[in-house]
Amino acid sequence: xxxxxxxxxxxxxxxxxxxxxxxxxxxxxxxxxxxxxxxxxxxxxxxxxxxxxxxxxxxxxxxxxxxxxxxxxxxxxxxxxxxxxxxxxxxxxxxxxxxxxxxxxxxxxxxxxxxxxxxxxxxxxxxxxxxxxxxxxxxxxxxxxxxxxxxxxxxxxxxxxxxxxxxxxxxxxxxxxxxxxxxxxxxxxxxxxxxxxxxxxxxxxxxxxxxxxxxxxxxxxxxxxxxxxxxxxxxxxxxxxxxxxxxxxxxxxxxxxxxxxxxxxxxxxxxxxxxxxxxx
Numbered sequence: 001x002x003x004x005x006x007x008x009x010x011x012x013x014x015x016x017x018x019x020x021x022x023x024x025x026x027x028x029x030x031x032x033x034x035x036x037x038x039x040x041x042x043x044x045x046x047x048x049x050x051x052x053x054x055x056x057x058x059x060x061x062x063x064x065x066x067x068x069x070x071x072x073x074x075x076x077x078x079x080x081x082x083x084x085x086x087x088x089x090x091x092x093x094x095x096x097x098x099x100x101x102x103x104x105x106x107x108x109x110x111x112x113x114x115x116x117x118x119x120x121x122x123x124x125x126x127x128x129x130x131x132x133x134x135x136x137x138x139x140x141x142x143x144x145x146x147x148x149x150x151x152x153x154x155x156x157x158x159x160x161x162x163x164x165x166x167x168x169x170x171x172x173x174x175x176x177x178x179x180x181x182x183x184x185x186x187x188x189x190x191x192x193x194x195x196x197x198x199x200x201x202x203x204x205x206x207x208x209x210x211x212x213x214x215x216x217x218x219x220x221x222x223x224x225x226x227x228x229x230x231x232x233x234x235x236x237x238x239x240x241x242x243x244x245x246x247x248x249x250x251x252x253x254x255x256x257x258x259x260x261x262x263x264x265x266x267x268x269x270x271x272x273x274x275x276x277x278x279x280x
Contacts, residue, residue: 022046022048023045023095024045024047026043030110030112031111033112034113034114034194035114037079039077039080040076040077040112042074044068046097052101057098059093059094061083061091061092080114081114082115089113090112092111093109093111093112094110121147121149122198123200124201125186127141127143130205131203133205133207133234134179135278135279136208137177139176142173142175144172146198150192153169153170154191155169156189157188158174179207182206182207183204184207185204186203208279210230210231211229212225213225220268221267221268221269223263223273226260226261227260229259229277234280235279236253238275238277239278240273262277
């Protein structure tokens with residue numbers, strides 16, 4: 001690393017031929033973490049256009065990194081390791097611009113850290129459970145838990161194969177809507193601030209169709225029907241209602257085939273009853 005002072009000279013209180021230019025660092029953003037050996041692209045720009053700039057210097061922890069005389073004012077700092085004179089690999093970056101009259105302007109500081117690499121994020125899809133079944137048109141709540149060692153809370157991306165389903169911020173939940181019949185795998189991935197990517201284990205989601213047919217009221221008292229389902233090897237819940245607003249569970253039935261009968265022996269105790277079958 002080169003060492004050296006910032007621009008020499010002072011700005012007096014007297015008026016000059018031109019006001020000092022204002023400069024800012026646009027890359028990297030303050031708070032970025034880099035893993036060693038880091039490659040850091042530093043970019044500076046003037047907040048007001050000016051043709052009267054002689055040079056811009058990039059300073060890191062009071063050490064001169066480079067002097068830039070032409071636009072774009074960019075510099076690639078390679079093989080960066082933690083500064084032994086600063087704790088936790090901290091660096092404070094400044095850009096100092098000088099105009100043709102010798103006046104200078106210093107940017108706001110940008111704070112970065114260069115540290116040992118962290119383990120990649122750990123991400124797990126917490127809902128739905130793998131193998132859960134839904135009925136078309138399915139509305140599927142999906143959520144994840146993310147664990148990062150660098151403290152980042154970046155968006156989670158959900159995929160079906162290579163097809164991006166959603167990009168979701170914390171708390172990493174969304175509704176996957178209007179899914180058609182079939183089976184598919186969902187995975188989730190997240191990138192931490194160091195660029196490490198964590199990917200979840202896939203979960204299997206099943207979406208199928210249900211049909212109630214062959215209703216029959218028998219005397220005395222029972223009511224029966226047949227359930228047709230494309231969701232084999234799945235638990236089906238038979239529910240009942242007197243008003244189609246509130247529903248009560250009658251029975252949970254596991255079906256290994258694509259149809260099964262159901263009979264309600266208490267049907268004659270009510271003036272009317274409505275039935276539905278849901279999964280899961």
